[in-house]
Amino acid sequence: MRNRLIQQVERYVADYTNSDGNSEQEEKIQRKLQLFSKRQAEIVKVEAKGKINSIHNKELGKDVFYDVHYKFLIKQGTHLYMEEEVESRYALFQKNYLGQDIEISKLGEENKEILEEEVLDNVEERSNYQYDRLRAVQYAEKWWNSYNPVYKKFDVDCTNYISQCLHAGNAPMRGYPNRSKGWWMRNNNWSYSWTVANSLRWYIPSSKVGLRGKEVNSPEELKLGDVICYDFQGDGRYDHTTIVTAKDAKGMPLVNAHTTNSRMRYWNYEDSTAYTDNIKYKFFTIVDDR
Structure with a gap:
């Protein structure tokens, strides 16, 4: 066999x-x-x-x-x-x-396989921060094809992985224990924005403190450590999230992702079986308190 x-x-x-x-x-x-x-x-x-x-x-x-x-x-x-x-x-x-x-x-x-779940506990909550893009990318590179045992892991793990990368870049959790508010994973529980692609897509541009981002018009404007959200069907519900970890020779983003674990994949996912002609993207550059 x-x-x-x-x-x-x-x-x-x-x-x-x-x-x-x-x-x-x-x-x-x-x-x-x-x-x-x-x-x-x-x-x-x-x-x-x-x-x-x-x-x-x-x-x-x-x-x-x-x-x-x-x-x-x-x-x-x-x-x-x-x-x-x-x-x-x-x-x-x-x-x-x-x-x-x-x-x-x-x-x-x-x-499908049932993935063993781990517990993240005792996370200090704060609101102000300076985003460390290098640390976020280093984390994305370290765990692109494995799972940090400190966190829970999921069958559909893309947004959970991106949230971990952002947190490694010093973005603070907030909102515990309300699952529909803030962005957090704690005490064997988590917010929707931490794990659900569509929730994170709406949370990043609407947040006023802590983790937040600004939408830009094109992928060329993204920096390392920034986030791309994907609506494969073009129906308004976003299905996938990636993090920018490098740029190609033409300055276009290369991304890391989970679920189909990928490293330095070209940002637009045209080679994915999930891709459709109706696909829509959201490009978010992370902002902080500097």
Whole structure:
């Protein structure tokens, strides 16, 4: 079974190299290649490694939850950088044959792994601060593909991760214990704005003290440590949040994210299977008390 999974991961690498995979993988590859073509960039090298997280025995086979960690060496003019992404997948083996292999994000909730939750406690509350962009980015880089055990973790972890990055940058929590007010995680509880993408999207520009931000018109205006919010369907409800951790050769943001764990991914997510032509973005630069 492990050898079959290894062969599957090797096939993913070959698919990216030859652009000749299964329908699911082919769509993802084509999106990424089209995005790089628009940016006058190219994928120089692809690596992928698989890691089995858990195996569950069933009457007729085994459920396997595993990750595929991609590394893309990107060349844009004379500029080289490494983009990384971790795709969480589910595989069903029946009599040692691979019967199904799919991204976990496309499964029903009843089939997903239950993530162990941790507790964040005794956080001092304050309102004034100076945002440390370097520390926020350092945190984003340290935990982009893992989970800080001090905090709770979630199946859909994107906004929780961004909130942690902002807090690492010295943004103060406030509002405990009212879940609908402020921005906080404490005593095995948390505000909606800490964990829900749509709530954080509205909280940042409306907050008057503590963590707050100003909307800007274009991604070029963002600085390291700033935030992008994504409404994939264009229906007014925002689904995803990322943090700017670098800029490419043309000064466009590269972002880190959780759920599909990503590092230095191009900001617009055109290579994502969640992307639609109706997508809307909000660009927020974080402001402080200086």
